[in-house]
Amino acid sequence: MGEEVKSLVVEEEMGVVESKEWYLVSYAPHGVPTTDHLKLRKVRLSIAPESIPDAHVAIEMLLFSVDPYLRGRFTGTLDGLYFPQFELNQVITIFGIGRVKRSNDSKYEEGDIVLSASFPVAEYCVMPSSEIDAKIDAASGISLPDYLSTLGVPGFAAWLGIEVVADPKPGSNVFISAASGGVGMIAGQLAKIRGCRVIGSTGSDEKVRLIKEEFGYDDGFNYKKEEDLDAVLSKFFPNGIDVYLDNVGGKMLESVLNHVNKFARIPLCGMISQYNQAWTEREGVRNLLNLVGKEVRMEGFLLKTHFNRFGDFAKEIEGHIKEGRLKPKTKINFGIESFLDSLNSLFSSSNIGKVVIQVNKA
Amino acid sequence: MGEEVKSLVVEEEMGVVESKEWYLVSYAPHGVPTTDHLKLRKVRLSIAPESIPDAHVAIEMLLFSVDPYLRGRFTGTLDGLYFPQFELNQVITIFGIGRVKRSNDSKYEEGDIVLSASFPVAEYCVMPSSEIDAKIDAASGISLPDYLSTLGVPGFAAWLGIEVVADPKPGSNVFISAASGGVGMIAGQLAKIRGCRVIGSTGSDEKVRLIKEEFGYDDGFNYKKEEDLDAVLSKFFPNGIDVYLDNVGGKMLESVLNHVNKFARIPLCGMISQYNQAWTEREGVRNLLNLVGKEVRMEGFLLKTHFNRFGDFAKEIEGHIKEGRLKPKTKINFGIESFLDSLNSLFSSSNIGKVVIQVNKA
Missing domain, CATH: 3.40.50.720 (NAD(P)-binding Rossmann-like Domain)
Structure with a gap:
């Protein structure tokens, strides 16, 4: 993902955005991860129509889901969780919600709100549309943070x-x-x-x-x-x-x-x-x-392992939400800068409910 | 069980047998059990026809099954295994095979070979026939120790x-x-x-x-x-x-x-x-x-918990035995005196195969 993002950095003024992104500097086998392990960098990214490849979309990130499993993706060891490890010097990826800014795929158009399990932890990105997992129906009556919490x-x-x-x-x-x-x-x-x-x-x-x-x-x-x-x-x-x-x-x-x-x-x-x-x-x-x-x-x-049950899950949970039986609480941290602190807050027992980062205004 | 056994000790010479039996002196929460915990005593037991109550049988014990779970029945604590504890001063009970010597139940007659999960660890006993779990078919072609091993x-x-x-x-x-x-x-x-x-x-x-x-x-x-x-x-x-x-x-x-x-x-x-x-x-x-x-x-x-599957189990295993696919090995110790050493041998890795005690000749 990261290499693609960087390769798309162009110097044209038109259609270029500045985007901050978190990338992996070194693995953190033990202890609390710090900026020795995860660092923020700024890139310039073209989202001009002509720079979006076929079957790709440009996304403005809105919300990220910060979950404990992420810790297991940069230990550099496989002990216990066995999650695929993030690669060094690459932008890390995460579950989140974004808004389509440009689309070179007829299935998506500007303004669509989309979910993916593998968005880069960045303010903007250009990515294959195949990595989008779902389009969110704005008329569903369900709030965006709910899609990362009760429905996430x-x-x-x-x-x-x-x-x-x-x-x-x-x-x-x-x-x-x-x-x-x-x-x-x-x-x-x-x-x-x-x-x-x-x-x-x-x-x-x-x-x-x-x-x-x-x-x-x-x-x-x-x-x-x-x-x-x-x-x-x-x-x-x-x-x-x-x-x-x-x-x-x-x-x-x-x-x-x-x-x-x-x-x-x-x-x-x-x-x-x-x-x-x-x-x-x-x-x-x-x-x-x-x-x-x-x-x-x-x-x-x-x-x-259970993604084949996601439909059953979502149907049941949407029913609970709409009938007021399920009330989530969300801790929203603002700005992509807050990612590392947000992740560490999961391990310090310092927050309540689901931790979400809001990157751009929905 | 033990109290019944003792109450049946009579001084008539006719129909009286001497029977050695293992009883619990004190619980052994930790460590290797010794004769501080389990002791052998000799009792005199009447097996004369008139001393067998209705719906009772007199049994000459043949074989006992010595299994690790027994250790959990006299720890005096419930930690981990939660088995019902043997009572102090009572004869302990065990899975075994015996021969009916006298019967006051029309379902059993002298010479029947029977199985029970709760025989007293004794050479002879008089017990309710309801505690017999099965009669062994002598024509089955399966050896008695197999009933305590592959089929036990x-x-x-x-x-x-x-x-x-x-x-x-x-x-x-x-x-x-x-x-x-x-x-x-x-x-x-x-x-x-x-x-x-x-x-x-x-x-x-x-x-x-x-x-x-x-x-x-x-x-x-x-x-x-x-x-x-x-x-x-x-x-x-x-x-x-x-x-x-x-x-x-x-x-x-x-x-x-x-x-x-x-x-x-x-x-x-x-x-x-x-x-x-x-x-x-x-x-x-x-x-x-x-x-x-x-x-x-x-x-x-x-x-x-799974006794409702015992029939399925026995049918499958009998097939394997008869077709020579399943070959057990049995370590037979002789005499009821060997009970404590037989039990401890399970924990010292000193034996091979299933440990059985032969009390009387089959």
């Missing part, structure tokens, strides 16, 4: 975890970690819609209040204030845990395993507490024997 | 792990730990019958030779001689692991997780390396993130 990466992850992998019955005891995050806030609401009892853990008292008052969780706790996770789980789950949607791994997963019920399901959505260490430095889970005694199924899942 | 606890565990939980395709790369043990020897053969490539780990060079020459494993290694499990798994699984039947847990499970393929299945049959420690002392598994990146399903299972 975290929504699809939450739906797969709750509805496909866990599939809880009404009345099941459901526990969700990172409960106020992008996935957690949606997963909790989906489990409530199914009639489950839903408890969440999150990283501040304010977020505990929020998951109860805005996302409809039955209860929740601030794990940072709890010294004894076993005790707090005993308190909130006197009848045990039937479903644990794991977003964090490590000690929380270990504690949950001491409280699982017979035939519990543990969809593994991610393990955000463990992404910034080498695997040998990660917290070992010592009580996996509970999986035997309680006949528990623990199962990892990735979104792309 | 380890056979059913192996069948559930391979055929029900893992369900591998022909050509799948299958790894089995404790490969020469009761479960492993059968699981390996079942996976070979399915057309898989099967590698086993076991605890001596002699057992490596055995799993290849007698059980048909494609290859195997002696884990005690390997300092670097990752390296040895790389060598034996250049194309990764599709199915791991885990009988041991701990470091072996952790190493396997670094070699799993996309959508691998890990049926958790048991974790024998971890039974003699408190859970906080067990080996932590640090790389569960692989379950996410490789979308692996790890799932514990217990036999009693």
Whole structure:
């Protein structure tokens, strides 16, 4: 992607835009990524009609979806997540929404709002139209950030975890970690819609209040204030845990395993507490024997494996949104400059809801 | 059971047998169980016709099945396995085969060979006939030890792990730990019958030779001689692991997780390396993130949940035995005195195949 972008930088004044873009300087196997790893650069990009190749479009980026999986795309190792690695010196790519500025493909015209899972993290780009995943219907009544939240990466992850992998019955005891995050806030609401009892853990008292008052969780706790996770789980789950949607791994997963019920399901959505260490430095889970005694199924899942279910997902979620059953919360950061801080905010428990970057005005 | 046995001890010389039996003195939460925990005592038991209550039978025990799960029945804690605990001062119970000596139930007559999952570990007993699980057909052509091996606890565990939980395709790369043990020897053969490539780990060079020459494993290694499990798994699984039947847990499970393929299945049959420690002392598994990146399903299972499949299992296995495709190996220890040593031999990697105790001559 990056090479194409650069090759299109021309010096004509007419139809040329300045575009800032994030590219990979070096891999960050462990620790918090910094500007030693990801850097912003400015390029000049022609979006004049004659410089758009056949079957290409020029896009003005509007919104980017900032998700934890991105961390796994520039570790330079494959340990654990096995995501394809971004290439050095190339612009990194991301899920987002853009507006078509120029089109050399009859399927798209200027002003179309489009979604792609592989937009460059840039203000503008010229890209093959085949990389567009969907056109957004302006008359849908659904807000653009919703397409990156309830209808986007975290929504699809939450739906797969709750509805496909866990599939809880009404009345099941459901526990969700990172409960106020992008996935957690949606997963909790989906489990409530199914009639489950839903408890969440999150990283501040304010977020505990929020998951109860805005996302409809039955209860929740601030794990940072709890010294004894076993005790707090005993308190909130006197009848045990039937479903644990794991977003964090490590000690929380270990504690949950001491409280699982017979035939519990543990969809593994991610393990955000463990992404910034080498695997040998990660917290070992010592009580996996509970999986035997309680006949528990623990199962990892990735979104792309289930893309054939995206239509079912979107249909269900659109219904929930339109009937007011599903209320996402979005943290919007402004300007492409905010990308690195936005990404790191996912790991510091400092934000609420889905993190989105607004690059240009919609 | 024990109280009934004792209440039936009478002093009549006619119809009275001496019977030695193992009973629980104290729970053994950790470590190797000793005669501090399990003790042998001698009782006198009347098996005269008039002392057999209605719907009861007197049984002369022939064979006992010694299986790792027994260790979980006298820890006095529920950590991990959650098996019902044997009661203090009571005779412990076990899967075995006995011969009916007296019957006060028209369904059974003297000489019948019967199976039960809850025989007392005794030389003789009087028990309700409702506790008999099956009568063995002497004309079946199947040896009695086979009913405790391929057709018993380890056979059913192996069948559930391979055929029900893992369900591998022909050509799948299958790894089995404790490969020469009761479960492993059968699981390996079942996976070979399915057309898989099967590698086993076991605890001596002699057992490596055995799993290849007698059980048909494609290859195997002696884990005690390997300092670097990752390296040895790389060598034996250049194309990764599709199915791991885990009988041991701990470091072996952790190493396997670094070699799993996309959508691998890990049926958790048991974790024998971890039974003699408190859970906080067990080996932590640090790389569960692989379950996410490789979308692996790890799932514990217990036999009693699947008893509705026992008929399917027995029919398939009898076919394999009669056509010579499944060849078990049995280690027979003689005399009820050998019970404690037989049980401990399961944890010291000192035996090959299924461990059975022969109490009286069949």
